[in-house]
Amino acid sequence: MVEALVTAGATAVSVGVVYVMAAARVVKQYERGVVFRLGRLKSSVRGPGFTLIIPFVDRLRKVNMQIVTMPVPAQDGITRDNVTVRVDAVIYFKVVDASEAIVQVEDYRFAVSQMAQTSLRSIIGKSDLDDLLS
Template sequence: MLDELLTAVAAAGSAGLLYVVSAARVVKQYERGVVLRLGRLAGEVRQPGFTMIIPFVDRLHKVNIQIVTLPVPAQEGITRDNVTVRVDAVVYFKVVDAANALIRVEDYRFAVSQMAQTSLRSIIGKSDLDDLLSNREKLNQGLELMIDSPAVGWGVQVDRVEIKDVSLPETMKRSMARQAEADRERRARVINADAELQASKKLAEAAGQMSEQPAALQLRLLQTVVAVAAEKNSTLVLPFPVELLRFLEKAQQTAPEHAVERPAGM
């Protein structure tokens, strides 16, 4: 009798242990558990930690709630100003409602990917090339709104959408390079012309000042000669002042007159 009782207790313990092992589940910190009981949603979403289900009746589905980085394949389209481009992007999203993500959409990752591709093509057709190249922040916000609106019903929240790269045809790249080169050349010419104008004004002022003082003109000429000689490492040649030549010429004209008057006085 005692043996039969021990056997029954052992069998019950084994069955209970088997039941606990079959019913025990562990939900990780970055997961949420959704229980389907005979195909229907049962109770609240299970939080992280140890949980129990009814074996062979309940089925626990674990949904990852981490932020997902989803690359969007490059989409080719024609911009509003008739330029063919290829644009790729990346979408950051996460599950905020595990039950809806499991029940309302078959594969929320695939659904978000397809929505991102169609939204990206729509943005390309509505934007100019300059907007795609320089105004990406505004386009990113537009993409985020277009993807997030239907994703809310799937229990998914879009955190951020970023346009990664805009590929242009080679002909367009060459045209843009020529345009940029022409713009840089134009700005260089404007700067040079402005510098020449300012320099001419300063030279005119300097010439006006030197015309009042001839000696200043001679000093400036000497400074220029010294600077040129130092730069070229050549022999310095000093100019002979014109005023000195005129003085010597007058001295030569008066010298014979004094020489004639001396014998007459004797």
């Protein structure tokens, strides 16, 4: 009788430990955690520190909130005065709203890169060579 109770208690404790290990997540200071419960966005974004989610029901996506430096590939363009130029650039960006970055854009890093390339080509086309050189 006592052996059965001890075995049942040990089993319950081990199941509890496995559940907590599956539910435990750590969000770093420079990250925010966006939680999806069964595919639907939870209203609150998890801040830095220890957090628990419901295993197999919740998904936690971490978003880096630091300033990101990303090189833009060299762009060939024709200036307003019909001169062909090749311009390199570097972009700096920071995610302000973690849930919007995950939900509204499929891949926000790729989207920022493409927007920077498009803007760079547009600016090259609207500028004279003298303006670009200065």
